[in-house]
Amino acid sequence: MFKQLYNEATLTLRIEPEGPMLIKAGEGGADPTRPDMEFVRTIYQGRETIYLPGSSLKGVIRAHCERLARTVQPDDVAGELSKRRLSCDPLHEKISCSQQWEKEKEDLAGKAEEIYRRSCFVCRLFGNTRLASRMRVTDAYPDDPERVKTEERNGVAIDRVFGSVAVGPFNYEVATSGTFTCRIQVRNFTIAQLGLLALALRDFEMQRVGVGFAKSRGLGMVKACVTEVAFRYPACTLKETLTLPGSNKPGTPPTQLAGAGKFIPGESYGLDDGDSIALPDGVVLTADDWGEPYVTLTDDAQIKALWRECVKAWRQVVEQVVGGRW
Numbered sequence: 001m002f003k004q005l006y007n008e009a010t011l012t013l014r015i016e017p018e019g020p021m022l023i024k025a026g027e028g029g030a031d032p033t034r035p036d037m038e039f040v041r042t043i044y045q046g047r048e049t050i051y052l053p054g055s056s057l058k059g060v061i062r063a064h065c066e067r068l069a070r071t072v073q074p075d076d077v078a079g080e081l082s083k084r085r086l087s088c089d090p091l092h093e094k095i096s097c098s099q100q101w102e103k104e105k106e107d108l109a110g111k112a113e114e115i116y117r118r119s120c121f122v123c124r125l126f127g128n129t130r131l132a133s134r135m136r137v138t139d140a141y142p143d144d145p146e147r148v149k150t151e152e153r154n155g156v157a158i159d160r161v162f163g164s165v166a167v168g169p170f171n172y173e174v175a176t177s178g179t180f181t182c183r184i185q186v187r188n189f190t191i192a193q194l195g196l197l198a199l200a201l202r203d204f205e206m207q208r209v210g211v212g213f214a215k216s217r218g219l220g221m222v223k224a225c226v227t228e229v230a231f232r233y234p235a236c237t238l239k240e241t242l243t244l245p246g247s248n249k250p251g252t253p254p255t256q257l258a259g260a261g262k263f264i265p266g267e268s269y270g271l272d273d274g275d276s277i278a279l280p281d282g283v284v285l286t287a288d289d290w291g292e293p294y295v296t297l298t299d300d301a302q303i304k305a306l307w308r309e310c311v312k313a314w315r316q317v318v319e320q321v322v323g324g325r326w
């Protein structure tokens with residue numbers, strides 16, 4: 001989409017199970033001593049361990065962002081492709097951003113800006129069949145493999161009509177303790193995108209989001225917390241202000257966080273020129289030894305203060321959509 005890498009946010013997320021959690025491995029193994037449903041495993045630091053795959057975590061985060069976006073999106077906007085929408089429904093043929101192109105077999109080669117404009121807010125962050133995702137989530141590995149505990153549980157599936165056992169008994173493996181850390185990277189972010197992501201992560205932190213197998217039955221409750229947020233601006237220079245060489249847009253003071261709208265030329269992407277917010281008190285951008293502007297936040301209160309400012313930008317987008325101005 002955007003040829004240049006203007007900015008990049010890297011969030012470190014620590015996840016801890018609050019009760020039993022299972023992210024299923026793809027296929028049952030041939031080993032009869034193993035449970036029927038096993039946790040995904042990998043070799044990490046030379047030993048076998050369970051882990052939380054980045055693709056599963058990204059799916060859970062996306063689904064929650066869609067949910068948050070849909071609760072504030074007016075119904076008449078949700079059902080119409082021609083309207084600017086906060087979230088489509090990727091599983092709904094008529095209103096999915098991806099499906100609108102597949103049905104008509106439209107030739108969209110070289111029309112990156114048009115694809116972007118016709119994609120919903122959530123697709124612009126997470127991607128769709130024609131738009132690359134701006135976000136990447138790494139696998140979450142245990143901080144200390146010694147502290148990871150797994151247990152075997154037994155279950156049956158009950159037939160809804162007859163009340164008899166439909167499947168099972170089967171046994172499944174759950175993780176009950178340990179902490180896992182992953183990184184979430186967002187390239188060419190806008191402040192409003194960070195705002196929606198921050199809201200979704202807040203709900204993780206408040207244990208409102210489940211991960212993995214049998215969420216509806218209460219499995220997979222996790223406690224998650226963002227322990228570090230780092231921003232860098234690889235294409236920019238920092239003197240008095242943060243500026244993109246060759247750009248005619250005004251620079252951003254080092255006490256502010258600049259979103260992609262501050263750099264992307266032209267009106268075509270419909271990005272907001274004023275895409276910046278104040279960094280928390282005492283936090284400023286500096287240049288590293290290589291001259292690259294960056295800032296890192298590790299203090300919980302500062303991270304929360306930053307998120308609150310980002311959420312304001314997201315709410316502005318919501319107001320624009322509700323008012324038909326986006």
Ligand SMILES: [Zn+2]
Nearest residue numbers: 088097120123
């Ligand atoms: Zn969409």
